[in-house]
Amino acid sequence: MKTIMNFILKIFELLKSDPEIAMSKYLIGAGLVSNGIGGIVYYYQDNSTQHMLSYSSGFDITGYILIFIGLMILIRRYLIMKNNAVTLAYGIGMENMDIHIPIQAVPKYERFDCIPIDLATINSYERDKVIENYNFNKILIEQRIQNKHSKKVYIGALGSFPYLFLLGTLFRNAYSNIVILDYDRHAQGGGKWYKLPSMNESNLKICHELMYSEMSIEDKINELNNSSSDEVGIALSYTFTVNKEAIPSQLQSNTLYLKNSLGIGHDKLTNEEAQKALLNELSVYIATLWYQHKKVHLFVSAQSSMYINMGKSYMNNAHGVLVLHNYDNASKTYNWCIEFDKGNITH
Secondary structure, eight states: OHHHHHHHHHHHHHHOOOHHHHHHHHHHHHHHHTTTTOEEEEEEETTTTEEEEEEEOOOOHHHHHHHHHHHHHHHHHHHHHHHSOOEEEEEEOSTTOOSSOOGGGSOGGGOTTOEEEEEOOOOTTSHHHHHHHHHHHHHHHHTTSSOTTOOEEEEEEESOHHHHHHHHHHHTTTOSEEEEEEEETTSTTSOEEEEOOSSOOOOSOOOEEESSOSSOHHHHHHHHHTSSOSEEEEEEESSSOOOGGGSOHHHHTTEEEEEETTOSSTTTTOSHHHHHHHHHHHHHHHHHHHTTSSEEEEEEEOOHHHHHHHHHTOOHHHHOEEEEEEEETTTTEEEEEEEEETTEEOO
């Protein structure tokens, strides 16, 4: 059933234009068919070779009403779109990314006057650059310097986990409608940005599973909460398996190691439903662990949209101090981290 619904949604996405504009076109078309604007009548008589050209008003009050309503809807929609354009924020946090903002990922009917925000290009694998970029973006995004009237924002960015998590936290309260874009590096013709589908095509329930232990996640959390350590970790193996040996030694035995039930691999979480299910569980795990500890360390391997959504899901009064770790593939270590607490970088 989900597969059929998802197919219908995809077809609808391909065919639809803006609903109000489509309605106005149908109304105007119906009005024209009803002779609301009249027509030209040509008359020809054969024997006397008489010609007559006249205009018939074709007066039909119904046709005029339909045309008028259609034009009013069209004008109203134009003004709303002009004064309340969507925003597309694009973050280049790594080398060899396309410098052009991915406007093609935004639905056609929302591209009209779409406000592009090019977030500063940085090397997001350098700690100082990430902190500097966060402080800059915090002013840009929270104060809505470029898009004061925009209520909806599309976000596309690539980079390190700390960079993308922090970026997500900046948008959590700034907009009423946030759409996360993801990047398919294996798409035909080269990499392609796309809007995450809303539904999960798999009929399998998605949830977290504990790694390296036969006990339940709840029992493991209770065990961690009863330990004498002031700090605890959560390792999330979504795209790749988190390197347990790379985690700081004092945290290796005090970390909750998790994977998702769909398995570890690329692009397993390419829909909103799957990500939301995991984020809801993760939120509870973080809150439960932080209640008994001073800090919760995060070691995460996931796709970019999941990183951003994690940051967007952060709650000031429930998640406390999170330590965001960056993994360096060259040295196979977590080479730096950033402490985040209620909107502020504390260390």
